[in-house]
Amino acid sequence: MTSPIRVLVCDDHAVVREGIRHVLEAEPGVTVVAEAGNAAQALALAVEHRPDVIVLDVSMPGESGLRAAPRLREAAPESRILIMSMHDNAEYVREGVRAGASGYLLKDSAAAELRMAVRAVHAGGSYFSTPAAQGLTGTGTTAGDGRDGPDEGTAPPIDVLTARERDVLEGIARGLTNKEIAAELGISHRTVETHRESLMRKLGIRTVAGLTRYVMDVGGVRRDA
Template sequence: MEKIKVLLTDDHDVVRKGMKMLLEDEETIEVVGEASDGLEAIDKIAQLLPDVVILDLTMPKMSGIEAAKIVSENYPDVKILIFSMHNNRDYIVSSVENGANGYLLKDTGKEEIMKALHTVSEGRKYFPPDISEVIIDELLAKNQAQKTAASPTGGIYAKITPKEQQILDLIIQGLNSREIADKLFLSIRTVDNHRANMMKKTKAKNTADLVKMAIQ
């Protein structure tokens, strides 16, 4: 079996060394090089042609997202695995939009790191459940925005505020006021007020009526 050739990219030397030690214990992995920023990673990829590049996101000279875009456009056979401390919607979505094949947080265990490396090296995607949830939410939001834009009147979403739209999407998913409050870092009273405002604006008789209007 051919080893998976990996290039490590992180601006922290201790992170690279730790990851290298972890991967070198594996018979199926070969660490072919290291880089401390996005620019150096691009140069090393051109020289070494690894199977997978592991990219940190926040680095000097060139970020991981910028590097991912260049790699995906110029070296499509090199798979990109983001390895970041950022569990943030914007970072995750931007990484995927710029060609990332997988996304792991830096507190990920060895077993899952190995699973991710093997998965992306085979040309498949690897996103843990919490990261997948963010990506799915973004796709649903974009889909809803497209539906609203395509509607002559804009539908129910044209009548309510962005925050109310966010709450309505969670109501449609079956969340109650307490669960919505926890997810959006709001008070239950604030969520209930938004719910009441939506019903008033749309003339919905109850929550079921509100949901029915939204999905029509």
């Protein structure tokens, strides 16, 4: 039997935490192992419970979720972080990515989208709600500056990738794991890893969030023959 996805919910409003718990635990295979009302509690509970996913609010009294994210990543590196916020401010989204978050979801998102986002980041992918994704578009930085992705207007064209590399890139952007991409394409897991390393090298992008942003920037991976 597959182990459940273990989630830590961090939000300073108890009613919001209760709502998130209700939404997530209505999904088979997902369980909320702990709730935190601030960043300090989240850090302690992350160390104690080692959750698979941390659903983290941006705006909290004391330390914000954006400032807490790097410390959570350091304390519980196996945990994936999904930011939830009422703000679709582009700088918040970019800061979340830089802080190590694998996704950014608005609080007015549908319950089904929250469940989908948790599953996507748990599987090793990323998930950005549409307004958050738009906040990333055209905001890349150079691969050599310690962050991720090319400058606006200098992104390598999709045509530098082989057809199979585009297939793998499309799978990554959809939030699929290497294993799922391999099964879908009928190739080995190792072959997927090889294509993934090659396309990252060609594009100068080192993270899943950066690859997802690149696909949005170029309007998809397909080109007419």
